[in-house]
Amino acid sequence: MRKGTAKILLKNEDALRVAASAARISTQQGGALEIYEGSGSRERDLKLIGKVLSSGHKSVIEHQNFALALDGVSVLVEQFCIEFRLASFTVKSRRYVDFSGAGYVVPEGMEPGARALYEARCEELFRAYDRLLALGVPREDARFVLPYGFRSNFYMTLNARELIHMIAAMLAGRGSAWAEIRMLGEQLREQFDALYPGVIDAELKCAPAERLEECEIPIHTGSAVKPSVEIVSAPVEPMRLLRAATRFSGRFEEDDLRTLLGDARPRELELLNYAFRIDGASLACVTHFTRHRMLSLLLRHELYALSAGDYVLPETVAANPEAQRLYEEAFAAQAGAAARAREMGATDAELAYFAMAGHTTSLLISLNARELLHFAKLRCCNRAQWEIRGIAREMVRRLNETEARPLFQFYGPTCAVTGKCPEGRMSCGHPVRIADEKWFEG
Numbered sequence: 001m002r003k004g005t006a007k008i009l010l011k012n013e014d015a016l017r018v019a020a021s022a023a024r025i026s027t028q029q030g031g032a033l034e035i036y037e038g039s040g041s042r043e044r045d046l047k048l049i050g051k052v053l054s055s056g057h058k059s060v061i062e063h064q065n066f067a068l069a070l071d072g073v074s075v076l077v078e079q080f081c082i083e084f085r086l087a088s089f090t091v092k093s094r095r096y097v098d099f100s101g102a103g104y105v106v107p108e109g110m111e112p113g114a115r116a117l118y119e120a121r122c123e124e125l126f127r128a129y130d131r132l133l134a135l136g137v138p139r140e141d142a143r144f145v146l147p148y149g150f151r152s153n154f155y156m157t158l159n160a161r162e163l164i165h166m167i168a169a170m171l172a173g174r175g176s177a178w179a180e181i182r183m184l185g186e187q188l189r190e191q192f193d194a195l196y197p198g199v200i201d202a203e204l205k206c207a208p209a210e211r212l213e214e215c216e217i218p219i220h221t222g223s224a225v226k227p228s229v230e231i232v233s234a235p236v237e238p239m240r241l242l243r244a245a246t247r248f249s250g251r252f253e254e255d256d257l258r259t260l261l262g263d264a265r266p267r268e269l270e271l272l273n274y275a276f277r278i279d280g281a282s283l284a285c286v287t288h289f290t291r292h293r294m295l296s297l298l299l300r301h302e303l304y305a306l307s308a309g310d311y312v313l314p315e316t317v318a319a320n321p322e323a324q325r326l327y328e329e330a331f332a333a334q335a336g337a338a339a340r341a342r343e344m345g346a347t348d349a350e351l352a353y354f355a356m357a358g359h360t361t362s363l364l365i366s367l368n369a370r371e372l373l374h375f376a377k378l379r380c381c382n383r384a385q386w387e388i389r390g391i392a393r394e395m396v397r398r399l400n401e402t403e404a405r406p407l408f409q410f411y412g413p414t415c416a417v418t419g420k421c422p423e424g425r426m427s428c429g430h431p432v433r434i435a436d437e438k439w440f441e442g
Contacts (some may be wrong), residue, residue, distance in 0.1 A: 004151070005075035008066050008191045015064040016195070018177040019160075020045035020122060023052040046196070054202065061196075064160035070184070072107040076302065076352060077184065078152040078173055078332040082290045083299075084166050087158035089291070092312040094284065094357075095140035095385060100130055104149045107350045108179040114346040118354065121337045122147050127357070128330045135323045140385060141314035144358025145330045148283060148302060160196070167192065168203050173210045177349040180271060219342065219351075221335040223311025224328075225280045225360055227387070229394040231402065232364070233275035238404040242369075245271050261373060261410055261417055269370035272404065276365050276395060281387070282312045284357040288379065288388040298364040302352040305359035309335045309436075312358050312387060331356065336433050373397070380440065381413040382428035393440035400440075410434055 019034040028035055039045060052060055070077065082089055104122045106115060125147050132142035158166070169175050182396045235241055245268035246252045252260050252268075260266050269400025283305055289297055311331050317323045338346075338354040367375065372395075378384065379392035399408035413422045415431040 002072060004180065004184065005069075005071045006073070006187045007069050007071070008188070009069050010065075010067035010157075011195060012065060013195065016042065016045055016049075018063040019060050020048055020289060022063055023048050023057075025058040030110070041286075049196070050198065050202070058161050058345075061160040061199075062162075064195075065157060066160065066163055067155065067157045068163075068188070069153075069155055070107075071106055072103070072151045072179060073153075073184065074149045074353065075146075075152045075357070076105075076148050076178065078154055079157060079180055079287065079290070079302075080178075080181060081154075081166065082287060083297070084158065084162055085303065085424075086162040087156050087166075087294055089154055089156045090200060091154040091287070092152065094143040094146075098133075098139060099146060099150065100126065100133070101153045102146075104147055105151060105180055105353070106149070107353055108183070110350050111345040114341040114344040117337055117341050117344070118149075118346075118350075121334060121354070122149065124333070125330060126150075129328055131326055132317070135320055137314070137316050137320070141316045144282060144284060144312060144314065144356065145327060145356045147334075147353065147380040148355040148357065150357075150360075151351035160192075163188070163192065164200060164203050167200055171200075171208075172207060173205055178352075179349075195389070196363050216306045217303070217306045219335055221332050221341045222311060222359075223420040224313035225310045226276060227280035227312075227360075227391050227394070229391060229398055230277045230279075231274060231398050232277050233273070233366070234404075235272050235274075236401055238272050238402070239317075241271055242268060242404075242407065255406075257407055257410060266370055266373070269373060270368045272369035272407075273366060274369070274372065274399070276398075277362065278391060279362045279364065280310070281362045281363060281391060282358050282360055284389070285312075285385075286361065286363065287389045288372055288385070289363065289365055292367070292371060292375055294367065295375070296366040300361055300363075301348070302328050302355045302361075306338055306351060307333075308360070310360045311356070312360060315379065318370075322377065329360070356409050369404075369407065373417070376411045377414040377417055380411075380432075381415075381423070382430060382432075383423055383426060397440045412440070 017036060017039045020039055024035050025032060049061065078091060106119060125145050128145045129142050144334060167185050167188050170181050175181035175308045192200055246254055249268055259313045260268060286299060289292065334354060334356055338351055342351060374390060376396055379388050380396060396408065396411050410417065412434060413432050416434045421427045421431060
């Protein structure tokens with residue numbers, strides 16, 4: 001069974017001079033170009049950067065960027081990496097790409113009996129995926145039966161400071177519970193050390209301890225559930241606060257909300273912060289939230305989703321009795337197999353690979369009204385995946401029940417907010433009108 005790889009594709013070694021120049025500019029005379037052109041040798045620059053980093057001034061190394069390829073890793077690794085906020089990602093789509101031959105990752109060190117059981121289940125789940133496709137179920141719905149250990153491929157770009165943070169988390173933080181993530185962390189450390197020797201080791205020595213979750217909980221056979229959305233925190237007198245913000249900026253009339261929402265830089269909206277609890281969202285759906293960089297998210301360990309055993313049931317599956325039988329049997333069998341694997345000695349980290357993309361979980365998210373506007377424009381769109389679209393529209397519906405309805409009544413997909421569709425030839429052809437107060441129930 002092949003192992004996944006994490007490879008640095010682009011590292012721009014000239015950026016070392018920029019980082020060293022940044023370390024000098026606050027204490028030396030001269031302009032930015034003069035200091036850069038007077039940079040020293042590589043050894044001298046590295047020594048200076050190491051000294052500055054050891055003093056806690058880590059921003060200088062943010063001028064160094066890296067582009068990574070993560071190839072053949074589990075989707076569990078994908079979720080781990082996407083949670084790093086200061087990075088950019090492009091992931092192979094499970095909505096459009098056939099994953100029949102994607103394969104899966106086997107956790108290294110798993111007890112032989114548990115490993116055999118895990119591999120048998122993965123093979124069976126990929127067969128279920130193929131059978132669902134043959135029954136006419138779309139790829140975006142069939143993928144819910146795939147195991148959380150199926151192989152993913154993606155690119156990510158991040159600066160050196162965030163990469164150091166991620167590698168440290170892989171080797172000694174929350175990622176260290178998984179042998180696969182530790183292995184990828186070692187690969188990245190070796191490549192990073194070739195450019196900045198000793199920096200990772202120094203980070204590991206001073207990094208604070210991270211308390212990891214304990215998940216010794218029973219594994220159940222669950223059932224199909226629908227998502228629910230609750231607003232758990234909202235600003236007091238939000239419209240008064242928004243009016244104060246528009247008066248302070250002086251850019252808008254107090255009640256000219258449509259102009260505010262159409263502005264290229266509606267900073268006034270950032271003063272309104274909301275927190276939501278979302279239950280019944282699939283593990284596959286969680287990625288739609290973590291992709292939003294200006295959103296804070298708390299997510300439970302994947303084992304919680306497996307232990308509850310609940311799952312999403314796509315309409316395309318429910319409409320076909322044979323497909324629904326196959327689909328529900330897959331989740332029931334997975335619960336039984338995971339329970340037996342635990343009895344055979346599988347650890348919590350290994351059991352996370354038994355979770356399926358369609359298993360549901362709970363999350364807490366916090367975001368301001370500006371990011372909510374961006375979120376709604378993308379996720380309420382008819383072109384959005386149906387599960388995240390339903391959740392996003394329910395969030396907008398809930399917001400319209402609050403004191404801030406005068407603002408949120410104008411939230412929705414891009415076509416509703418701006419009157420223009422950004423999808424081009426991929427447009428659904430059915431623009432949403434804000435005047436239709438029931439649009440978010442569609």
